[in-house]
Amino acid sequence: IARRTWIHIEDWVYLTILGIVCAGMAVLLEYIISRLNQVHLLAYGEVDKIETGWRIPATYGVWVGYVVLLIMGSAACTKFIAPLASGSGFPEMKCVLRGTILKEYLTIRTMLGKFLGLTLSMSSGIPNGREGPLVHIFAAFAMQLSRLAAFTGIYSNESRCSEMLAAGAAVGVAATFSAPVGGVLLSIELTSVLFAVRNYWRCFYAATWAALVMLIVLPAINDPYLDIQPQYQTHFPTGKAFAAQELPLFALLGLFIGIISVLFIKFHRHLVLFLRRNWVCKKVFQANFFVYPLLVSAVVGSITYPELLGQFMAGKKKFLTTLIDFFAVCTWTDVDFGPICNSTITDNYNGLHHNVSIFVSLPVFIVVHFFLSIFCHTMPIPSGIIISSLGIGAATGRLMGEILAVINGGYVWSGSGIAQAIYPGVYAVAGSAAMVGSVTHTISTAVIMFEMTGQLVHLLPVLITVIVANTVCSFFEISIIDSIIKLRSLPYLPDLSSGSSVFHLITVGQFMVTPVHFIHKQST
């Protein structure tokens, strides 16, 4: 009888442990990142007090040295602990959840190595995401958890085990964005072709436990950025965040974002192929594992160095915290109408002497991050591409919103003839959702955006931008996940044609000879 009772509650116990432990890991990660980041800024601040000519080289050395050090540590993790820990995790999980067995991909060693490597790479402050690595780590944890004696029922059954891995992946996305609903949906979109709806609430159950733990533990850590609120809580006014006349402009933003996404995916592929084929690269990078990360991290560190290009793009801030600036309800430029941001935000983007226009610095931010994100993702360290593209999309949206605000004096005419403020922050939210959505060919990034910002007032602009960007990108390119799967030649059951209906029209006559000469006697 005890055995039968256990069978009934086994799944629930398993999913509860999964949710709680994974959230604990996510909180730990967040905590270490935040502390190591403080160390970086403290050290920089100390050296910055030097008043001789040595100030510049010393600050530069500290700034870049710290970045290089952490990245080398991260690379060492993948080199010596877990070779499979490098990269995102979505492409591999997509293969695993479709039935491919990737040996050693979900071991304890890989899990720990990736966690350590991810902590170091994230702490360095380079444009890097953690959602893919977390999905990988949590799926590995789900796998290992199922091997415990108590859960042999799960481990021994292939389809059940796969459902639990999917739950682990869902918790991974949910914990990254503190978004239980959007996390589940995004992980379904990224890893499934046919989703078993009966598995839906297992994912929700685990993700809710994760969200619960993060809610209770995070405020206790007492970090200014971590609160009971969503991390990127916006404050757009209900019912007035956008006018119906602006909706075509959001579609236009979607078009731009879609084009950027196509370029993003193409450039990433060509860079990877170049590094693999070019004989110089072959000779230098492939022979010496650490040279490429050393080079890239030195370049990234130099670019974000607060007295060079970093002065235009909040170099001192953690990459992700810039999102709060982009989503701000105020406008960065001086317009006739609507709220204007104070200097605590704009000073991060107008240079050391606060005399550079944001219409210069924002394009610089976009272009620099476009290339940095891609280069960072080619390093052999645990890294994700979703959050990096989030930043690019947010900057693009903010730029477009600011241009519109300046052109039009800060307002649009709403239907009733009353002037209404343009909120460039709404464009930033829509742009970031659309960028992630189109790079990965998913829609549920819109839901994640709602959970991240804690608001739904921008529902329609976000959905429109995401759909247009997705349409544009999927017309020209496969998703970055599929692109990486192809680049890595992962064993992979090909997709059903995802967008086009053309394949519905293919008939057997188009690829067989007519007239038919032979027919098998068992054909009906």
Added chain:
Amino acid sequence: IARRTWIHIEDWVYLTILGIVCAGMAVLLEYIISRLNQVHLLAYGEVDKIETGWRIPATYGVWVGYVVLLIMGSAACTKFIAPLASGSGFPEMKCVLRGTILKEYLTIRTMLGKFLGLTLSMSSGIPNGREGPLVHIFAAFAMQLSRLAAFTGIYSNESRCSEMLAAGAAVGVAATFSAPVGGVLLSIELTSVLFAVRNYWRCFYAATWAALVMLIVLPAINDPYLDIQPQYQTHFPTGKAFAAQELPLFALLGLFIGIISVLFIKFHRHLVLFLRRNWVCKKVFQANFFVYPLLVSAVVGSITYPELLGQFMAGKKKFLTTLIDFFAVCTWTDVDFGPICNSTITDNYNGLHHNVSIFVSLPVFIVVHFFLSIFCHTMPIPSGIIISSLGIGAATGRLMGEILAVINGGYVWSGSGIAQAIYPGVYAVAGSAAMVGSVTHTISTAVIMFEMTGQLVHLLPVLITVIVANTVCSFFEISIIDSIIKLRSLPYLPDLSSGSSVFHLITVGQFMVTPVHFIHKQST
């Protein structure tokens, strides 16, 4: 070449038309309901001015007569125009989308008959939902649209046609709740076993068009309840809507709601079986089509009559608008701490002379609506059960929240030792999501709730309540959709076991003889 271009854009054109036309229908429905409801109140107000002893019978007659008239009209639609229009639509659509061909279920005649019948039944003000009927109507429209010459490519391919029907169903739910995201998710949960993720964004695309049209057209109609905001916009303070200590209470609410849902499904089934088997019912109701709706509508009209039980439950209001009262940020009772509602809300629930405690009237509301919803759903008219259960859940949540507020003087102690107000409205939102979720065994009602209220601050309480209620209900009962499918003996491919993992453990040895005597020579 024109042909090949058309193939590429065919789906998009189709989905755009689908979204726009369906939203137009939803807006038209909303407009007629609102106008017919005004006529009802106007007529009642005129008769109410009589100052003789005839006032009571006259007002009663006008109130009940109007309800009976509209319900009889609605019943006439199903009797004479479209017999298949009766009931919800989800059970049948579930069968259709799983491949069953239900002849005549998606014809123009059924579509128009159901639309007319739904308009009349909704306008009568009985506790009745429109999401199921709208799903049916829009799927029928999707089917008819695909039969146009331009879209033969869609009509002629079974799997493609089925994807388009799913999009129609998604638009139906999305248009009911003005919730494009939750609508798509709920329609997936309600109608799919294995969902093709590639169809995901077709649904979103169509639902976004629908939301767009409703956004632009609804304010133009200038109804006080229709605005660019979500229809049930709440205003809970960000980050303070609930304390972590309240979360177990939400789980308790989930438990209550789960039990109510089980009773709801059981009572509905037994009522239907009773009406079918009892010889009196057989003789009276089955022989005379109009007697049952006449009887039920007269009873419902009498109960909502504003001078009888209606005085405790906002009898004069449209059923759905009471949700705004339940979700209000203030408390209905006089507590020491936190905002208190003014009499414009509480006067609807404390009787004609404003001297009845809401702790009497709310339980009355819950019990009465429990039975009314079920009786209304057994009438042969287009009717839905989701929105009715929404009201029951909201009232239960509000009741529990008010009790807690009174017990505790209106506040909880938050972690930091600062007193924080209890918001019974949050309990109402969680209760309504949980009731709909557990009656239908779905999770995405939580997402719909976020879109309906335009807020995400109550994300965690809502998710917890929904999951607990779901767990309780699915342990004891199948969903109401599956229950109706069984009651109607619809042709139906049975579900994979939805909750339990026990079936994973069944081995061939348990139902075959051992030792094995024969094995087929082709077995590998």
